Structure formats: structure tokens, C-alpha cells
Amino acid sequence: MIAKSAAQPMQSNLELPDVLVDDLKAIFGVRFSVAPAILDHHGRDESSYPPISPKAVVFANSTDEVVALVKLCSQFEVPIIPFGAGTSVEGHILPIHGGISLDLNNMNRILGIYPEDLMVIVEPAVRRHQLNTELKDTGYFFPVDPGADASIGGMCATRASGTNAVRYGTMRENVLALTVVTASGEIIKTGTHAKKSSAGYDLTRLFVGSEGTLGIITEVTLKIYPQPEDIAAAICIFTSITDAVTAVMELIQMGIPIARVELLDELAIKAINQYSKLSLKEKPTLFFEFTGSSQSLKEQMGIVQEIAKNNSGHDFEWATRPEDMARLWHARHNAYFACLQLQPGCRIINTDVCVPISKLSQCITETKQDLDTSWLKAPILGHVGDGNYHVLLVIDPTKPDDLVEAERINSAIVHRALILGGTCTGEHGVGMHKIDFLVDEHGTGAIEVMRSIKKALDPKNILNPGKILRV
């Protein structure tokens, strides 16, 4: 398992046919590029895989241009790899079978804001910060927050979620409809603007999480929400991770509508202290955010404080003023970068399992024991309200042993999660990195169903080949 997951991808050596290059130049002009710096930029993501350049990059400006590209690539059976913010972490955007990187960043317009229907329509390269900046004065916001300033199209493709999913759900729950260019170059719409529907197979949910392997998303209709009347934040320190997780479990089981609840272990806090020049106690810590009316905030905060105290929670710090909340959460928001600074020149391999919440404490505790026997630095961050946690395995990219050790730990974490009824990826997706874990999770029968869907929708295997499924 380790060997396969850590295997280096193979790059196809096939060059693009001259006639295809000529056709693409005719359509895209300077927006067809083989400049080395451009190729290099499109051969990297946030994973630990070595860069692999595509044969060319095409910058599309419209759905119709995507259609033109797909039709040509279908004719010549050349792979297309959609590219947005480049923030994926499992090798999603690496052109391992050669082909063309389709850069969608010119398609970054917000096409419509419809507060009356709690809905926006955006192009795929709109970033989430851009969207929320645009929404700010409307009184509405888009809640899904994976940390990175990802593109909405990429967030659809990986079924992203993040800190707000406890309250607002993931991309699965927040996409109303998509415009998709299929492998044959057809433009389809997967849904309407109705909030719910029983009209046939749920194509929206099929394309959400399909990582560019079934179609290319060129337009997204998203749910938005009224900005909460009031917001409050808190941090609270616990004697042990088990206590912290138990407190969260009890709150979730009571149905307390916490907006966010994040766990950081002592090493993550240490990293933050170093990075942000803070002096937080280096103990397992929960970061909370509450939203609602001021009255409901008071209720929530009271219950949280009581349950936390019953589980060794102490050193509560509350904030209701924006500047105080920003200070509290600032530390959490910078945690990834803080952990990158734990070791100069390091990279991070980020695990991403999600388990039933009753198993989270056991899962993290056993993982901690694993980590104690390893030489790698490995802070833990968790979207614990959902049962999702990350171990940030800090590796030196020049030391092959570090990579092998990180993959060993990752594999152990995944298999522990699967045994406990969980999933190998809560929010990062499969990419190249979790193809074998996916089989372990779903079994060959379900994988065959996925494979038959892939073959039916992309018979020539030109859409981001080698991701989710090996073939």
C-alpha cells in the first residue's frame, strides 16, 4: 500500500500533434502557451509530488472556448487537466499522462447575485474571498471555507468543505446547479434554480467531487446565506485531546448549532506561537465560532462553557468584538503556514481522514501514539465538529526516508479510519494519492460502478486521466 500510494507518477512522452497545435493557436492565439515558465507553473500543486509539466497550457475565456478545446482534444485523444487556483493537495492537477492544462482563471466573473433566492451564479475561477468581498454589502455570504483561497470550480471538483461545514455543510450541500462541458464537448446544465428537486439522476452531486474526470465545470450556482446577526468566538484549553474531543462530541450530539469548532494540538499551538509571536499555552485547544441572534449566542456560549468545564476545559477566552475575534482566529487561520515553519525548507504531507464523531477521540489518541514513535514533526489540526482531522506530516523533501515515513503514517491513519467506519478523505479528494485507499474504502464492487460511470461519460479517458481511478 505504501509503495503504491507513494509511487512516482509516470508522464506520457507523447507530444501534441502538430495539427492540434495549429488548430489551438488559431482559436486561442497567445492564450495557447508552451512557454517553460507557464508549463512549470501548471505542473505544480500543494502536494508533495514532484512537478510534471503539461505539453501546453490553454487559457479559456468562455464555456464555448472550453467546448472548442474539448472537441479538438477528443478528436486527437489528448488529455485535458482543468486548472484553477492550484491549491489541491493530492496531485489532482498534475498532467501525469501528458496533455493540456486548461487554465480557467480568465473565467472569474460573478455572473449574478440573487439575494431574493439566496443564490449566486459564478464562473469557475471565482475565488471564495472574491465572492465574499462582492457579497459583503448585500447582507449575505458564502460559507464554505477550506482555508486556502481556492477557486469555486476547484472546490466543486474536490467536494471541499473546511471549518464552516459543521453548520453550513460542504460543497455537496451548497451547489444548486452546474454548467458542465462533457467529454464529447456538449454543454449541459445539471440543475435548475429550485432549492430541491426529484427530477432524475442527481448530476449535480455526481460532478461535485469528480475532480475533473467526468466533465469540465464552467459555471456554478451556489447557495448563499444571510450574514449572521451576531458572531462570537472563544478559545478553550484542555488537559488532553481526548477531553477536548469528548466536549465537542457532546455538543454535536446535543445539536448545538456551533458554526465552527477547530482542534489544535500542543505542537500546532507551539508552531503558531513561533510564527505569530504569541504566547498561547501549548496545550490541546479548541477554537469556537458561534453565530445567531445575540440571545441565541448567549445560550450557545453558556452550554459550551458548561460542557467544556465538565471535560477539563479551562482558560476560556471569549470575544464578541470583530477585532478580538480576528485576533483569536488569526492564529488558527495561519496554522498551516505556521506548521510549514517548524522546519526550514520543509514540505507538508497532510492527512485527511474523517470518522464518525464517536470514534474521533479513539482515532486521534491512537494516531498520537503512532506519531510518538516517529521522528517526523506532526502537528494535528481538526475540523472536529465533523469528525475530520489533519495530521500535518512535516518532511524534508531532500530526504527520501521522510517521505516513506510520512506515507507509512498516512497509510496507518487511513486504515485506522476505515476500520472505525470513516473515510480516507474528508475534504481533500483522491487525486493520485488515494486511489488505492479508495478501493480499500469502497470495495471493488463500488469501484467498478465508478469505473463504468467514468467509461460511460469519458470513453476516450481524456478528462484528467489517472485521478480517482487509475485508468
Next chain:
Amino acid sequence: MIAKSAAQPMQSNLELPDVLVDDLKAIFGVRFSVAPAILDHHGRDESSYPPISPKAVVFANSTDEVVALVKLCSQFEVPIIPFGAGTSVEGHILPIHGGISLDLNNMNRILGIYPEDLMVIVEPAVRRHQLNTELKDTGYFFPVDPGADASIGGMCATRASGTNAVRYGTMRENVLALTVVTASGEIIKTGTHAKKSSAGYDLTRLFVGSEGTLGIITEVTLKIYPQPEDIAAAICIFTSITDAVTAVMELIQMGIPIARVELLDELAIKAINQYSKLSLKEKPTLFFEFTGSSQSLKEQMGIVQEIAKNNSGHDFEWATRPEDMARLWHARHNAYFACLQLQPGCRIINTDVCVPISKLSQCITETKQDLDTSWLKAPILGHVGDGNYHVLLVIDPTKPDDLVEAERINSAIVHRALILGGTCTGEHGVGMHKIDFLVDEHGTGAIEVMRSIKKALDPKNILNPGKILRV
């Protein structure tokens, strides 16, 4: 469009091969039946289609028995039509191409209740009342409430929702995982017990709403929720439907977490008065239900009252004691049966569009104008918080003109909804009745994607053929 939608289904005249019958008798014994009364019972649903008997009925007791049946039917290319509570309304369970009705009602066990993970696992024939009765003492409940005491498997198959969807979502949001028997007789699991996942194609959401055409659901993992601390109910009368819908629109746009809000027009109230011996004012009326802490109920009720008053709302009646709430909502719960009594011996053709909430008022108002020119009685019920409403077209089944008129109105309602950005079915599904509307809604490109998925997963077309897609 009218002619096609109202077209009578064709029954295949192929008898079951003797060798198949012998094999099935050997496996199922007396649970293989060709008794006329049994066949007749399995050839009816709540639609207005005339009954069509299957060639045989098989009562399966387990997933393994479903596998045995599917493997034999695959070998002989004989259709299988899953049958649960028989409450579907669009012809879903009618064996229009002959074959075997697979009665799942023996598979009605609750397999596990996991309050610590807000989750239950049930067999497909578990009814929703049965589930909530079982959950009552645990402090948790399953919220999806389509009105009828439907089976959970059937609710998955049609992506059902109902009055509670405003707050808790539909079956789309509330199914965590399924066990499915595929067309080749493989048993697959579509998900884990994790609350969220990015692990590959979303097979759970693909089978939810697939109406028995892609696989047979034999086990369902559902979300459950803490029973609300407090509940309150209210009814409020409005001068016009437009005013009532405007009030709801404003509440939804503010994000008020109403649990249910139902609209009944004056004719629906008249039907209820006659049926339940009540004396409600025969005016457009909203029925509300609120859940939460007692403090948050007060907040919600205050805002609702203010917004309702601003939109001509009056004659408020509030209830917080269980018996008073039951009395208020009793009328709403019996509305379907009350409408059936508007005309002796009648049947109901029930429309089911869902539109963006900003268009709901226009949609209902224009529909009212249509109905004013028709001779059919046609009360309106609406899950208005979701933009979903039903016109209950009361027809005399002995009068062909009534059926033609009902289909004319249904078609007009669907096309109005599609023009306004809505869907042809909010919660009832496609069945046989909305196959052409589905094409109008999605376009031929998306329908071809659905068709290629159907072909990939059921190449012999043995799973509930002729539903959702004609072939």
C-alpha cells in the same frame, strides 16, 4: 406534450420462462406468488394510472435473496420492480414492461441506532412512523416527512422531502450511505459512517432519486437529529395568496430557521372544514412550526408575527402545548384526504413543481388564474418555504375529459415553473408521468448523460425499465 404524458403505459406480454419460475420457487417457496390478489396489489400506486399487474411477486427477506433474484432476472432479462409502501404518485412501481415485483416489506428491521453518531441503519421497508416510534425514547428523531407513511427505501428512491425540508433538508441531505444490489447482482456500499467525504464519485447521491432504475436499495444509513427542546405552532390567515407567499419569502431571506411552513388556499381550507368538522376561515392560510430553545422560539415567533402582519396576516393562533399543536396541524396533515372527499369517487392528480422562492408568488398567482377557467376542483397546498407547491386536481376517473383537463393544467404548471427557473418535480419524482417534462427541464444533452449512466449500470435494462427514461 399532454398526449405523451397522459399516454397509457404498454404492458409486455412476455410470460416468465418456466425455468426461471422453477428456480424462484425453489429459492423463495411460498414467497414467490402469482396469486391474482397479490399481483393486483402490486400493480397499483397512488397515481391515476390504471393498474397493471406484474407477472409474479417475490417477497425477499435479505440482501442475499435480492442478489439471488437479480442474478436470475439478469440471466433471463426479466424486469424487476422494487415495491415498498406503494405510496408513489407518478407510476413508479407499475410493471409496464412486465416482469417481477420485488416486495421488500419483509425487510423492515431497524438494524442499529447510534445516537452518539446521530445515525441509524435500517432496512428499506422500515416506515418512517415506525422509525420515529422506535427513536422516541432516545431523544432523537428522523425529520423527513413526506406526509404518507412511506418506506425509507422508497423515500430514498424518489428523493422525497415534505414539510420539514425547510429546516432539515430532503433525502438528498439525510442519507449517509446505502447498500445497493446492482443490476449484475453485486452488493455495494456507497458510503461510510463519516459525516462528510471527498472519496470519489458520490454514489449515494446517484442512487438517491434513481427510482429503482440503477440498483436496488437494501440498507440505508440515515442522519437523525436531537428532538427539539421546544416546539411551537401557529396558523395565520392572509388576504391573498400573494401576501402569504411574500411573508414566507421575507422570512426565508432573513434566515429565520422555521421548521415547517405550509400554505393552504381557501379551497383546501374548505375541504378541511368539511372533512374535519372545523370552522376555519376559508382564506389563504399559513401553518407554521417552530423548534428550538424556548428563548429562540420566542424570537422566531416575534419576527414571524411582525412580518406576517406587514403582509396582511391576521387571526394568528399560537400553540405551544402538544394537544393544541396537534389540533392546529391535524387539519394540515389530513388535507390530502380532505381534498379527496371534495367529490365522491374522485381521484387526485397531484402536481409538484418547485421554483426559486422569489418566483413562487407569481407562479401560484398565474396558476390560480389558470384554475379559475377550469371546471376541475383544484385546492393548492404548498411547502412554500422551499418554493414547492402542489395543486390537487380532483378528477372523476370515469370521465376521460377530466383526465385530459388535469394533464393540460399539469403541463401548464410544469412549463410555467421551468420558465421561472424551477423544476418539474420537487419531491414526487419522475416515474412514467414526467419523462417528457424531464427532457424539457434538463435538455437532451443532460438526458443523454443520464441515459449513458443507466446503460452503464444496467446494460440489460432490467431495473424498473421505463421509469425516469423511456428506454
